[in-house]
Amino acid sequence: MSVLEHPSFDNHEKILFATDEVTGLKAIIGVHSTVSGPACGGCRMWSYPNSEAALQDALRLSQGMSYKNIMADLPIGGGKSVIMKPEGPFDRKALFEAFGRAVDSLNGHYITAEDVGVSPDDMMAVRASTEHVVGLPEGKAASGDPSPVTAEGVFRGLKVCVERGLGKSDLAGVKVAIQGASGHVGTYLAGHLARAGAELFITDINQDGLERLKAEHGATIVGLDDIYSLDVDVFAPCALGSVINPDTIDRIKAKIIAGAANNQLATREMGAEVLKRGIIYAPDYVLNAGGIINVMGEIAGDFNPEWVKGKLVGLEQTLAEILDQSDREGRPSNLIADEIARQRIEEKRAAKLAKVA
Ligand code: NAD
Numbered sequence: 001m002s003v004l005e006h007p008s009f010d011n012h013e014k015i016l017f018a019t020d021e022v023t024g025l026k027a028i029i030g031v032h033s034t035v036s037g038p039a040c041g042g043c044r045m046w047s048y049p050n051s052e053a054a055l056q057d058a059l060r061l062s063q064g065m066s067y068k069n070i071m072a073d074l075p076i077g078g079g080k081s082v083i084m085k086p087e088g089p090f091d092r093k094a095l096f097e098a099f100g101r102a103v104d105s106l107n108g109h110y111i112t113a114e115d116v117g118v119s120p121d122d123m124m125a126v127r128a129s130t131e132h133v134v135g136l137p138e139g140k141a142a143s144g145d146p147s148p149v150t151a152e153g154v155f156r157g158l159k160v161c162v163e164r165g166l167g168k169s170d171l172a173g174v175k176v177a178i179q180g181a182s183g184h185v186g187t188y189l190a191g192h193l194a195r196a197g198a199e200l201f202i203t204d205i206n207q208d209g210l211e212r213l214k215a216e217h218g219a220t221i222v223g224l225d226d227i228y229s230l231d232v233d234v235f236a237p238c239a240l241g242s243v244i245n246p247d248t249i250d251r252i253k254a255k256i257i258a259g260a261a262n263n264q265l266a267t268r269e270m271g272a273e274v275l276k277r278g279i280i281y282a283p284d285y286v287l288n289a290g291g292i293i294n295v296m297g298e299i300a301g302d303f304n305p306e307w308v309k310g311k312l313v314g315l316e317q318t319l320a321e322i323l324d325q326s327d328r329e330g331r332p333s334n335l336i337a338d339e340i341a342r343q344r345i346e347e348k349r350a351a352k353l354a355k356v357a
Contacts, residue, residue: 008059013039014109015058018102024086025098028054030062031110032078035348038108039079040134040292040299041065042115043099043126047085058082060241060263061115065292067341068285070348071318072311074296079110085117093125100129108132113146113295116183116240120145134298143298146291150260151188153290153312155196157282157319158234158258164323165255165280166233172197175232177254180239181219182209185260185288189238190217203227204239228252235259242266244281249273258282271332283337286319 003015014031028051031039041062048054058080066078083099103112103126113135114123120137127133136142158176162168176193180186181202187209190200194217202219203226204210213219222230228243228251235254237243241263244252249270257264257279264284265271274281293311297303322340326333 003055006055006059008056008063010059010063012059012062014106016102016106018099018105020095020098020101023095023098024090025095025102026051026054026084026086027081027099027102028058029081029102029106029110030058030079031106032059032062032080033066033345034077034109035345035352036070036074037076038111038132038299039065039077040069040111040113040295041078041080042113042135042291043081043083043118043122044115045083045085045117045122047087048082051084054082054084057241064262064285066345067338068289068292070341070344071286071337072289072293072315074292076111076292076296076299080115081110081112083118092122096122096125097129100126100133103132104130106132111299113291134295136298143294143303145184146294147184148188149294149308149312150288150291151185151192153293153315154185154189154236154238154258154260154287155192156312156316157287158193158236158256159196160316160319161256161258161280161282161323162234164320170196174198174234175201175230176234176236177201177222177227177230177232178203178236178238179227179243179259180204180237180261181213182206183238185291186236186238187213189236189260190219194219201227201230201232230254237261237264244270244274246270246273249277252277252279254279256280256282258287259284260288262288265334268334268338271334275326275330275332280323281333282319283322283334285341286315286322286337289315 016029018027061080111132182204200219228248234256236259238260245266
């Protein structure tokens with residue numbers, strides 16, 4: 001498999017393939033850019049069908065982190081890691097300790113945290129092998145699980161979209177379909193939305209979580225595949241990526257797509273398809289930056305909830321500016337966000353080079 005020629009390679013600074021025979025670790029760490037600072041992004045553990053799928057995920061997620069971090073104006077670069085979940089039973093603590101050794105070998109160029117399939121406890125196991133880990137439940141400046149803050153950022157951005165798309169300043173009676181509602185972010189987002197009066201439609205492969213949300217918020221449980229074609233106002237993808245694709249786009253009736261999942265669009269070109277259908281799309285890495293904003297305090301060693309709140313207001317403003325530009329120019333919001341992110345990275349790179357010269 002070619003790596004340097006991979007369509008998602010995008011000049012990654014480093015890619016580390018890490019294996020450990022004893023624990024069964026198979027991991028890929030992508031360091032996309034350290035122009036703004038050490039690359040920071042979560043670790044995902046998933047049952048990938050093969051290493052090609054894992055590499056594709058690592059590269060796209062890692063580039064996305066560079067864009068996310070620069071759009072949130074954080075002094076960190078972009079990176080991400082994936083662990084191919086071992087088949088059969090495995091020693092979870094030992095696996096994450098081995099992963100921590102791989103992170104440590106990058107000497108601080110990459111800082112890890114939680115992502116899908118990984119918990120704060122797993123990060124404590126990583127901490128046994130390296131100090132380059134955040135999102136810890138305890139310790140100096142610990143920021144804990146980033147998911148509640150990610151959900152708050154998504155909630156705030158979703159309201160910005162509702163105001164523009166539906167002309168409503170509140171969420172009373174607004175119908176929202178949440179994919180991945182039993183997950184960390186999905187559950188918190190459901191709580192915010194329900195408290196704001198939204199009507200919820202939820203799906204997940206984990207039924208237990210759904211039953212809890214139904215009991216708590218009166219949410220309606222729908223089938224995994226039915227979530228796309230519901231007659232709702234907002235579709236909030238909060239599971240995995242590539243859910244906006246040629247198979248789903250024509251089924252989506254929602255006027256707004258705003259969720260936490262990374263890489264929601266299967267390809268960049270899907271942004272134009274979304275726009276063509278009159279749907280407002282909140283670029284995923286702008287909307288879901290709450291979690292990385294939260295861990296930033298931990299990286300800086302000085303966790304300050306007030307600073308986090310201010311950054312979440314900034315997230316709303318950035319989203320509104322992107323959607324304004326999209327309206328003015330009649331161009332997809334995802335492309336506009338990508339352009340702004342790339343331009344900011346290039347400016348940082350030029351400033352850094354000028355200092356060295
Ligand atoms: P999670 O693993 O806790 O939740 C994901 C949920 O999606 C799980 O409940 C899972 O059962 C469900 N799911 C998986 N496949 C599904 C399918 N085909 N249909 C319906 N549901 C399905 O992960 P999370 O931390 O809540 O993250 C959710 C998404 O948000 C991910 O894409 C993640 O990368 C992104 N994100 C998370 C954070 C964060 O702070 N946790 C920050 C930024 C972005």
